[in-house]
Amino acid sequence: MSLRALLPASCAVVEHAGGWPVAALHPDEARALGPVAEARRAEFAAGRACARxxxxxxxxxxxxxxxxxxxxxxxxxxxxxxxxxxxxxxxxAVAPAAACRALGVDAEPNQPLPADVLTTVASATERRWLAATPPGAICWDRLLFSAKESVYKAWRPVVGTWLGFEDVELTVDPTAATFAAAIAAPGPFPHLAGRFAITPTIVITAIYVPAA
Ligand SMILES: CC(C)(COP(=O)(O)OP(=O)(O)OC[C@H]1O[C@@H](n2cnc3c(N)ncnc32)[C@H](O)[C@@H]1OP(=O)(O)O)[C@@H](O)C(=O)NCCC(=O)NCCS
Known part of the structure; x- marks a missing residue:
């Protein structure tokens, strides 16, 4: 677990690895979720338990x-x-809006993306970088995917508009464990910077934009 290490002290972070906590939903949360399969309810409840x-x-x-x-x-x-x-x-992860303008976190299994998904997620430039980067212990294609999901989660609540994978071009610095996102869609964030952490099983990415 290492999301905590990716975010500043102004953030409160709660994370669980190796299984989800069994958690009850607040009645308002249960209403917001509506009728879903049990597995989805468990996933949603675990996220809400961390959030609360x-x-x-x-x-x-x-x-x-x-x-x-x-x-x-x-x-x-x-x-x-x-x-x-x-x-x-x-x-x-949560933070006071007085300190933080936007926050996005994402975790994915540290496993290769299916080839057909990769062509949707990664640009030609990103695919060239992947081809030239030794995989080692890190599935860099999955890292690209996770970083773009973090970008969307940081972007959407502030801007309110959709971002497609093709709207975001990523540059990854494997040594510094950081990434930079250039965003082509109109909005307040032409660039977002993020950090990542890897475990043997999980890729974690995070974007934190300080308040101005
Ligand atoms: C919403 C999305 C980013 C979630 O990512 P994911 O890797 O599938 O799943 P995760 O478990 O990491 O995240 C799910 C959580 O994201 C959060 N989420 C969902 N929609 C969101 C939104 N519009 N804005 C911010 N957070 C959102 C929710 O908390 C959700 O969990 P919950 O439903 O249990 O509350 C993804 O499903 C999606 O819709 N992607 C399309 C947009 C995109 O990725 N564009 C390209 C990137 S630039």
């Missing part, structure tokens, strides 16, 4: 985390945040 624990650390104990029309989390006033889950890992 992180909110408590910021002084918002007991606050439910709703769900917007865009399917993103709805945070209490004055808070920004982001949630992620994948097999064996779940996390939420």
């Amino acid at each position: 624990a992180a909110l408590a650390a910021l002084g918002h104990a007991g606050a439910p985390v709703g769900r917007g029309d865009d399917r993103g989390p709805r945070w209490p006033a004055g808070v920004v945040g982001s949630i992620t889950h994948c097999a064996g890992y779940v996390a939420a």
Whole structure:
């Protein structure tokens, strides 16, 4: 687990690896989710449990985390945040809006993307970089995917518009464990900077934009 290490101290981060916590939903959260399969409810509840624990650390104990029309989390006033889950890992990060303008976190299995997905996710330039970069212990294609998901999660709540994979061009610095995203769509963030962490099983990415 290392999302904590990717984000500044102003963020509260709660993460669980090796299985999801069994957690009850706040009644408002259960209403926002609606009728879904049990596996989806468990995933959603684990993310909400992390989110509520992180909110408590910021002084918002007991606050439910709703769900917007865009399917993103709805945070209490004055808070920004982001949630992620994948097999064996779940996390939420929140920060005061006074300190943080945008926050996006994403976790993915450290496994290669299916080839047909890669052509959707990565540009020709990104695919050339992948071809020239030794894989080692890191699935760089999955890292690209995760970084673009973090970009979207940071972008969408602030800007309110869709971003396609083709709108974002990534440059990864494997040594510094950072990435830079150039965003072609109109909006306040032509560039976003992120950090990543790798475990044997999980790729984690995070974007934190400080308030001006
Ligand atoms: C929303 C999306 C980014 C989620 O990423 P994912 O890797 O599939 O799944 P994760 O488990 O990491 O994240 C899921 C969580 O993202 C959050 N999320 C969903 N929609 C969101 C939005 N519009 N804005 C911010 N966060 C959102 C939710 O908290 C969700 O969990 P929950 O439904 O249990 O609350 C992804 O499904 C998606 O729609 N992508 C299309 C947009 C995109 O990626 N464009 C290209 C990138 S530039």
